[in-house]
Amino acid sequence: MTDKNSKTPRKPAAKSAAKPKAKRAKTSPKKKKKGAATPAWLKTLWGLAWKLALVGFAILFFVGMYLDSLVKQKFEGQLFELPTVVYARILNLSPGDGISLKEVRNELDVLNYRKVNQPKYPGEYSSSSTKIELIRRPFEFTDGPESDRHVMFHFDSSGLNRIQSLEKPGDLGYLRIEPKMLGMLEKNRDEQRLFLRREQFPEVMVDALLVTEDRDFYQHDGVSPIAIARAMVVNIKAGRTVQGGSTLTQQLAKNLFLTSDRTLWRKIREAYIAVILDYRYDKDRILEAYLNEVYLGQSGGEAIHGFGLAARLYFGQPIQELRIDQLALLVGMVKGPSYYNPVRYPDRAKERRDLVLRLMMQQGYLTSSEFDHAASRGLDIQDNVRIASRQPAYFQQLQIELKEKVGSAFESDKGLKVFTSLDPVSQHELETAIKTKIPQLAKVAGKELEGAAIAVDRHSGEIRAMVGGKRTGYDGFNRALNASRQIGSLAKPAVYLTALQQPEKYSLASTLNDKPLNLKGSKGKVWSPRNYDRKFRGDVPLYIALAKSLNVPTVQLGMQLGIPNVIDTFEKLGIDRKEIRPVPSMFLGSFTLTPFQVAQMYQTLTNSGKQAKLSALRSVVDMDGEVLYQSLPIAKQTVDQNAAWLTTYAMKRGVAEGTGRYLNAQFAWAALAGKTGTSNDTKDSWFVGVDGREVTTVWLGRDDNKSTKLTGSSGALRVYAEYLQHRIPTQLNLPWPKDLSTVGFAKSATGGLVLDCENAFTLPVWDDQGQWKKECSNQPAQWLKNIFSW
Secondary structure (H helix, E strand, O other), X not given: OOOOOOOOOXXXXXXXXXXXXXXXXXXXXXXXXXXXXOOHHHHHHHHHHHHHHHHHHHHHHHHHHHHHHHHHHHHOOOOXXXXXXXXXXXXXXXXXXXXXXXXXXXXHHHOOOEEOOOOOOOOEEEEOOOEEEEEEOOEEEOOEEEOOEEEEEEEEOOEEEEEEEOOOOOEOOOEEEOOOEEEEOOOOOOEEEOOXXXXXXXXXXXXXXXXXXXXXXXXXXXXXXXXXXXXXXXHHHHOOOOOOOOOHHHHHHHHHHOOOOOOHHHHHHHHHXXXXXXXXXXXXXXXXXXXXXXXXXXXXOEEEEOHHHHHHHHHOOOHHHOOHHHXXXXXXXXXXXXXXXXXXXXXXXXXXXXXXXXXHHHOOOOOHHHHHHHHOOOOOOOOOOOOOOOOHHHHHHHXXXXXXXXXXXXXXXXXXXXXXXXXXXXXXXXXXXXXXXXXXXXXXXXXXXXXXXXXXXXXXXXXXXXXXXXXXXXXXXXXXXXXXXXXXXXXXXXXXXXXHOOOOOOOOOOEEEEOOOOEEOOOOOEEOOXXXXXXXXXXXXXXXXXXXXXXXXXXXXXXXXXXXXXXXXXXXXXXXXXXXXXXXXXXXXXXXXXXXXXXXXXXXXXXXXXXXXOEOEEEEEOOOOOEEXXXXXXXXXXXXXXXXXXXXXXXXXXXXXXXXXXXXXXXXXHOOEXXXXXXXXXXXXXXXXXXXXXXXXXXXXXXXXXXXXXXXXXXXXXXXXXXXXXXXXXXXXXXXXXXXXXXXXXXXXXXXXXXXXXXXXXXXXEOOOHHHOOOOOOOOHHHHHHHOOO
């Protein structure tokens, strides 16, 4: 076959195509042999790996999203459950206050101020016979923060007369001393911490921490490959694990979000969270969280977290006032709080502390001389390692008031500050008096002897101190609030107060009968009250009957006044009338009250009849400084002012010459008032003491209600006297009411008093009755001694 247009015959198409095919068929096996094609199993494996990687990436992505939301939720909400921190009362000082130099020194000692030759730092003071130089600590008061203040207090015989500023020329009109931290309101929690802001931590402590735990903290992104490599080298050289590679951020991640399990998955999550933290938040925010979160030991079964609370636990001072060696000790404990516990293992703790100090020297934060000086010091931890001394009885009252006055606004995990009326000096000395005297008195009463006491401000009714039992730190049955016991002769002032509210009939000079008395009850039973000494004195003046706590004249007077009228007086003094059984024996205190109720009654009586409801809570402030509650103590007149004044005067005579005269030998200058109380069969021993500052109620008795063999004078009065030995009383000055005057009396032949201006002893009486308007002059001391010898 030929082409139409060509002379040369064309090759068949099939033949020309066959050669290339044969060529390709021949070379194809050679390519396979050289590995150009992927085996099927490898393709399958590759596909599986790719899919697993995709799934792994998705898992990590979603895990990351979850962890990121977890971090955001934690850090942008409330990072920690913070305890409610309780503070004592704030001491306000002004020129003209009657407070003595010794009282101010006692206050500073209770607040752990350091006595030095020349104050240079907050928390230090020096003292001479007439001056105190002080650098007061900074503090966030209820109405806002105040910086430290350098001042000089000047004293004279009358008290504080000048507050001199040493920062700039001039004097201050007043100065507030920061309150003592009493502890945390909540107990038996898993952990406790005292939250501080980043700027409140000493920079030198932060330097020590970073040098020891994470030198590259401000450079790395949450995880430090350099630190990991360095740790590996150190561990290989040592042949054991001596250094970790975790950054502070990783430690924080573990503490806040994870467990301590030593697994690869935990370490991966830890690193992941650390990177998220570093990406989302600045370094100082992370560091602030770490400084408040790190675990540093145990106290009373509660974990102590954060350097702020650890400083209080081990040294009893704010962290800002610790020395470099003390800060180094805390930093050293981060590695192992149990292993380096300075209480149990002081040698280990010191060795670790010195290592921290040496690292600081090597990095240039300390000179060699500074290192030598710091390393030569002892550990100097406080003798009784605790955050603060708890006052369980007082805290119980505080919780009652928080529930009553703050209610749902009080959230116990929001880091609230609760300011109270507790006087730390009064509390300490009242506890000491109870712990000192009860073992001595138990030699008579038996080892089961118990006690309770409460001290309240005479004017405001604020509770200054409360002790619920002889085990003062024991959080058990609170006898000050809950032990309702017969009050005995503590009831008598209410009887005399009722009479003195009727000036047309009664005065301090009124004559009462101290003669045998028989009263027949509704069921025909005869009651014959007797005086404690089983004697009868005939006619006695009203004030002597109260001062010497005579039973028979008191019942005689009560029957003249009428049971309902006396019960009305008790109610006006703050006692629920339901507590009182309306029978004649109530005049001698046959009914029961708690020490708290007794304190309320005597606060009203000795405050010229003005009742201020007893309270422990002053204010509640949240983390932002917002005041959730503020108390406004109000005293209202419930009984006649003049009658209350006259009754208190008779109680002063009770200390001067009556059942409370044991006090007069040491404290006559203070012109104290007081009243003893003894129940039937000496089961209860009571004393209420009154100075210019406080009304203090002391009860002694046994929980089994057996006899203590102690009267009010031989028991509770001795506890009060011990209290005053250290809590120096202030003079009880009763401003003279305008409606009272003095009138002269002489002792009559029968034993009573008669008006006499020639040979007179003066008593305060009402001046609006004609027969008392004539005033008489005082007589010599010998005559006064005779007139007081009933």
